[in-house]
Amino acid sequence: MVPADRDVTLAALALQTRAVSGTRAPLPHVVIVGGGFGGIAAAKTLAGKPVTVTLVDRNNFHTFSPLLYQVATSALAPDDIAPNLRGIVRRSRNIEAHLGRVLDVDLDHHAVIVDNGPPIAYDYLILAAGSVSSDFGVPGVATHAIPLKSLEDATRLRSTVLRRFEEANANPALIDEGALRVVVAGGGPTGVELSGALAELFTKVLAKDFKNLDVSRAEVVLVEAVPAVLGSFSPASQREAVEELEARGVQLRLGTPIARVDGDGVELTDGTRVTARTVVWCAGVRANPIADSLGLARTRLGEIVVNKDLSVPGHPEVFVVGDLAAATDRAGRPYPQLAPVAMQGARHAARSIMRRVRGRGRTTRFRYFNKGVMATIGRRSAVAELPLGVHLAGTLGWLSWLGLHLVFLMGFRNRAVVFLNWAWNYFSWDRGNRIIIPDPD
C-alpha cells in the first residue's frame, strides 16, 4: 500500500515515536482511527493505562449520530450534538487527538498514513472508522439525494427543507413540482425518526411560520423496499410505528424499492413516480472506504472480516470495531450496526490490547450484550425493545428514549443544552433552530 522508498522513513519513525513517549520505558502506542462511538469508548477504556494513545479523526468533534435527524429538523443546533474531541480526552494525559484524514494504513510497517503530517506509527491499532451512506447501485442517489450520516449532511438537509418552503412561498407554482414534498428512502430507525420529525416540523411549526403558504400540501413520503418499517423490531413495535407515522400524516410506501432518483423525485420499481424536490437517503450504509485499500478479507458490504476477538487475521495487533467490522455471534449471525455494538466492541478491543501489553495470554471472543433498540416517532411517541422481552411504547417509550439519549450524549454542557432545547420544543411546540445556512457567494 505504501511505496517501498517510504519503508526506511517509517521504520525510523516507529523507533522515534517510541523514543519520545516521555517515560523511562517507552510505552506501547495505540492508534485509534475514528472518533465515533467505538473510537471514544476505546479511548476512555485506555485512559490512564500504561499506553500512549492517539485518536485520529477527520473532524475535531464527535458526532452524536442518533440525534442527526433532530438537527436536520431544526430541533437542535449542530453544535449541540458535536462535542469537541480534544475536550473529551482532555483529562487523559496519555491520550492525544490528531485531526487528519486517514489515507491508508501500512499494516506491514505498523503506520497510519494521514493527509497532513508524517505517518503515525503504532504498536496496536483500533480501526473504528464506521460506515458511510451507500446507494446500493440505485442511479441518481449520489447526485440528487441527501444522506444523513454526518453533521454536514444534517445541516445541509435542514437548509434544503427550509429553503424549499421559502421558494414555494415566493413562487407557489413550485408546490406542484414537489417543493413541499420530502421523500425519505429507508424505513429503518433513521428513516422513521426523520419522517416523524419532518411531519411534526411541517404541521406544528412551518404551518405557523408561513402565513400565506398552504402548508397542508406539505408531505413526507417514507419509501421502504420491504413491507415493514423498523425491520429489526418486533411486529408489535412495527405496527405501532406505522400507526404513529400515519397519525402524523406520513405517507408510507412499503414493499416497493426505489428504482432511481432524479431531479424531480423518485421512481419506484413498480413504475410509479413520487414527485419531490427533496430526497433523503437513509436506505443503507456500507463500511468506510478506508477498508477497501487494506488488502484484507471483506464482506459484500465492505466490512473487514475479523477473528473472534475482533483482531484482524494475520495481524494480532490490529482490531476492528463497530460498523467497520464483520463481527458475528456464536451462531455466525452478524451483529447489528448499532452504537452499543461499536462501544462494547471497542472496550473489548482495548481490554484485549491491555492484556497483550501486560503479557496476560490469550484474548477472548467478543460477545455483544444486547441492551435493546429504540426509535422515536415524535412527540410522546417512541418504541423501545429492552432485554427480557420488555416492550415500551407511547409516552413511556418516549421518556425512556429521551433519558437514554441524554445519558449517552457526551459532556455536561451538551446534555444541558439538549435538555433545554427539548423542553423548549415540547412546551412551546416550536423548533428553535430553523436556520438556512447561506450558500457561499
Next chain:
Amino acid sequence: MVPADRDVTLAALALQTRAVSGTRAPLPHVVIVGGGFGGIAAAKTLAGKPVTVTLVDRNNFHTFSPLLYQVATSALAPDDIAPNLRGIVRRSRNIEAHLGRVLDVDLDHHAVIVDNGPPIAYDYLILAAGSVSSDFGVPGVATHAIPLKSLEDATRLRSTVLRRFEEANANPALIDEGALRVVVAGGGPTGVELSGALAELFTKVLAKDFKNLDVSRAEVVLVEAVPAVLGSFSPASQREAVEELEARGVQLRLGTPIARVDGDGVELTDGTRVTARTVVWCAGVRANPIADSLGLARTRLGEIVVNKDLSVPGHPEVFVVGDLAAATDRAGRPYPQLAPVAMQGARHAARSIMRRVRGRGRTTRFRYFNKGVMATIGRRSAVAELPLGVHLAGTLGWLSWLGLHLVFLMGFRNRAVVFLNWAWNYFSWDRGNRIIIPDPD
C-alpha cells in the same frame, strides 16, 4: 434602475398587491428591507397596526451581531444568536417575511426588486439594510482577511483559528510562519472584544486541548491606526481596556495603520511586518452596496442622505434607518453606527409612516437618545459608559454587559441557551463550541 418594459408589470402588480390585502379597504403595504436591529424594530412597531408589512432579508434569521465574536471564539453556537425571522414576526398577523436578495429598488414605481420572485410593490419603504465590511482600499483585505459582520464570517473565523492550531499541532514548523498568531485589525468595540476573547480562548482552553503544542507561543496582535482603542469611549475606559487587554497577553500596535494584508500576515505603514496566518478585519464598515444603485445622494461611506425625519429627499414614502442612513443630530454630527441608533430610528420611521397613513400631518425630527456604549474585554471585565456620566468597569461593567445583552437578545429560547452557555463557560473555564466545519469535499 429598472428597464422600461417592466413598468407596466410593476404598475399592475402594485394595484394587485393592494387588491389582495385581505380587508375591505386595501391596507397600505410597508416593505422593510433588512432583518437586523432596525428592520425588526420597525416590524415590531408596525405589528397590529392598520398596514400590511413585508420584511425582506437575504437570510431567514436575524443576526445578533454584538455576539458574533463569541461565536468566532467558540463560546456560543451560531444558532444561539440567530433567531428565525418568521418566528420573530409569527404572532403578528399583518407581517410576513420574504427570504430573498434585494437587487434593486424602483423608487419611481414603488417596488423592491428581489432575486427570487416578482417585484414587491410598496406604499411605504423602510430601508434597513445595514452596513458591510469595508477595506478602505487597503490591498489584500478582501483576499486574505476575514471580516466579522455575518454569521458565516463568525463560523468561518472559528474554523480558521481552530484549524491553524490543528495544523501547527501536526507540523510545529508552521508556528514560525504565524500559524498561532492572529492579527485583529481595528480597535473599535468589535476588535477589542474579539481580541480579549481570542486571548482567553488560547490561554484557558486551547492550552489544555493541545497537550503537545506550545500554545504559549500563540498571540493576538491588535492593530489600530489611531493611538487609542475604543475611540468613541472616554479616556478612562480606553485606558482600562488597554490594561485589561495587556493583562490577557494581547499585543497592541496602536497608532500605526495597516498598509497591506497578504498570505503571510500584515505590513504596517511604518514598514514593520506582523507574520500571521489569520487576519481579522474589524477596521471599518461602509453602507450596504444596495445604496449604490438607487441614484440617491450619499456620503463618502455610502450612507444615504436623509431628511430630519429619516425620509429620503423627494421620496416622502421612503425611510432609511440605521447604518444605511446618514442621520445627524441638530449640530450636524452623524449618529454612531450602533444597534440602538438603528432601533430608535426604525421606530421613528414606523411611527412617521403611521402618522402619514392616518393623515395626521407632519413628521418630526429623529433624535437619538444615547443609552450608552459598552465593550467587554473578557472574563469579569468590561467597560460601560452610561447616561449621566456613569462609567462602569471590571466585574460590575461585565455583569451589566451580560444582563443587557441577554435582554436585547430575541426570544426566550435563545436567551436561555446563551445564559446556559455563559454559565458553563464561566464556571468550567471552557468554550463548548469548538467546531471546525469541514470544507465541502
